[in-house]
Amino acid sequence: xxxxxxxxxxxxxxxxILISNITFAQTYYSCMAGAxxxxxxxxxxxxxxxxxxxxxxxxxxxxxxxxxxxDGNAGALNGSCVFSTGFQTIGDSSAWSITFSLSKGVNNxxxxxxxxxxxxxxETITFTTNGGSMQIIPINYPGPICNSQVxxxxxxxxxxxxxxxxVIKTTSAYTKITISGSGGGSFANxxxxxRLCEVNAVIVPAVSGISPNTQTVCTTKIPAPINVSASGTxxxxxxxxxNINSNSGGVAISGATGSSYNPPASSAAGTxxxxxxxxxxxxxxxxAVVKVVNENCDSAxxxxxxxxxxxxxxxxxxxxxxSSLKRTGLQSIQDNWPAVRKGAWLVLESQTKGFILNKVDxxxxxxxxxxxxQNFVEGMAVYDRTNQCLKLYTTQNLxxxxxxxxxxTQACPx
Numbered sequence: 001x002x003x004x005x006x007x008x009x010x011x012x013x014x015x016x017i018l019i020s021n022i023t024f025a026q027t028y029y030s031c032m033a034g035a036x037x038x039x040x041x042x043x044x045x046x047x048x049x050x051x052x053x054x055x056x057x058x059x060x061x062x063x064x065x066x067x068x069x070x071d072g073n074a075g076a077l078n079g080s081c082v083f084s085t086g087f088q089t090i091g092d093s094s095a096w097s098i099t100f101s102l103s104k105g106v107n108n109x110x111x112x113x114x115x116x117x118x119x120x121x122x123e124t125i126t127f128t129t130n131g132g133s134m135q136i137i138p139i140n141y142p143g144p145i146c147n148s149q150v151x152x153x154x155x156x157x158x159x160x161x162x163x164x165x166x167v168i169k170t171t172s173a174y175t176k177i178t179i180s181g182s183g184g185g186s187f188a189n190x191x192x193x194x195r196l197c198e199v200n201a202v203i204v205p206a207v208s209g210i211s212p213n214t215q216t217v218c219t220t221k222i223p224a225p226i227n228v229s230a231s232g233t234x235x236x237x238x239x240x241x242x243n244i245n246s247n248s249g250g251v252a253i254s255g256a257t258g259s260s261y262n263p264p265a266s267s268a269a270g271t272x273x274x275x276x277x278x279x280x281x282x283x284x285x286x287x288a289v290v291k292v293v294n295e296n297c298d299s300a301x302x303x304x305x306x307x308x309x310x311x312x313x314x315x316x317x318x319x320x321x322x323s324s325l326k327r328t329g330l331q332s333i334q335d336n337w338p339a340v341r342k343g344a345w346l347v348l349e350s351q352t353k354g355f356i357l358n359k360v361d362x363x364x365x366x367x368x369x370x371x372x373x374q375n376f377v378e379g380m381a382v383y384d385r386t387n388q389c390l391k392l393y394t395t396q397n398l399x400x401x402x403x404x405x406x407x408x409t410q411a412c413p414x
Contacts, residue, residue, distance in 0.1 A: 056203060057103035058196070097180040105173030105204035107131065107282040110139065112195040113155055114146075114163025122162075123192060124182040125155045131174030139165040157192070173204045173283035202282040205232035210276070210287045218297035219269055225262040228287045230278045235259075238277045247275040247286045266294040315342035320379060323349040362386040366404055378402060 113125055127136065134153045138145045145164035149156040155166055168177065181192060210228045217223050228237070239261040240250030250273070253261070263274060272294070276287040321338030331337075338347035348355050360368040362384050367373060368391075380393040389406035396405070 058100050095183040099178040102175045105175050105283055107173050107202050108167055108169050109201050110165055110167045112165050114193045115157045122158045126180045127153050127168050128178045129170055129174035130176045131170030132172045135169045137167040202280055204283040205230045205235055205278040205280055205285050207285055207287050214291045216293040219294050220265050222265045223263045223292050225260050226290050227260045228276045232280050234280045236279045240275055242273040245273050245289055247289050263292055269294050269296040318344040318347050321347035324353045357383045359383045359385050
């Protein structure tokens with residue numbers, strides 16, 4: 001049996017079947033990488049968002065907007081670009097504006113903007129922040145920006161179905177952002193849409209601690225390493241040294257670019273101050289200041305010789321002494337003790353025993369617990385266990401008032 005179908009007809013038939021099964025893909029606009037990257041809707045309710053691994057609160061402080069849940073085709077852009085549903089509606093034919101505050105400094109927030117295909121005419125969207133000079137970067141992913149223009153801090157949606165993804169990048173982090181629309185065009189069941197994306201966003205680093213806060217070392221000895229703890233992404237570190245207790249005005253330390261820094265030994269006594277600056281794409285933050293005290297441990301602060309006699313200046317008599325030799329009153333008189341030890345504030349005498357002060361607690365009024373005030377005598381000395389220092393009951397105003405004073409600094413009494 002001979003077929004009446006020609007070879008040409010068979011080829012055309014096969015092509016028809018193939019073409020009928022081809023799907024011409026539209027570009028769907030979601031937040032950059034698609035699923036899992038679109039942040040929750042209802043921004044205007046003051047939601048918390050995870051940005052750069054940290055929680056940021058975005059709260060409206062002026063203006064308002066509604067929510068669009070999609071009607072099947074209102075999000076279509078030029079017939080080839082399509083917004084996914086679940087956007088915020090932020091404008092119609094009238095001018096509008098909304099301002100958000102952010103609980104932490106951020107940068108590189110990405111917004112999706114678009115006009116439905118039922119919304120004729122053009123509209124200019126203006127972004128302003130408190131983060132310095134701005135650059136709006138259009139993102140050509142997953143498809144090209146549709147019928148939109150970027151100029152300075154503005155995005156112009158040129159007609160129905162226009163829009164795309166736009167990164168708001170500034171010279172420093174911002175905690176406030178205002179989005180304004182000029183309105184315009186014919187509103188016939190069409191809307192301007194907005195959605196916040198997580199992709200690209202970065203948050204200013206946060207410092208959680210620095211240690212040790214203070215350390216004291218002898219000159220020529222290397223101090224312990226200083227460690228700073230910070231959270232954030234893509235962090236860089238720079239340590240600074242200062243000669244005052246401030247985290248401003250210090251000098252950057254060459255090569256000190258890690259989360260830990262080991263100060264070198266000092267050849268001279270004195271105090272050095274250190275702090276770190278932690279930076280990422282959103283901005284910088286400074287740590288608290290830590291103090292390193294360098295002491296000259298090879299020489300005592302003061303061993304002043306006793307006041308010996310000289311012509312016209314007899315040596316001072318030592319009036320107070322503590323002895324473990326079981327002296328009797330007669331022996332003391334016979335030996336003229338302790339007065340025989342000239343020029344001393346306190347004379348200690350022992351052959352086998354060390355000198356140990358009484359250790360007592362001190363109350364909130366600054367007096368030793370268990371010793372009645374009427375028993376305080378000038379020159380009494382005890383160790384204060386509460387404040388951890390040697391205390392002396394004495395006067396600082398030539399006998400007008402008396403009190404207990406810490407002897408915390410080694411020096412010569414004058």
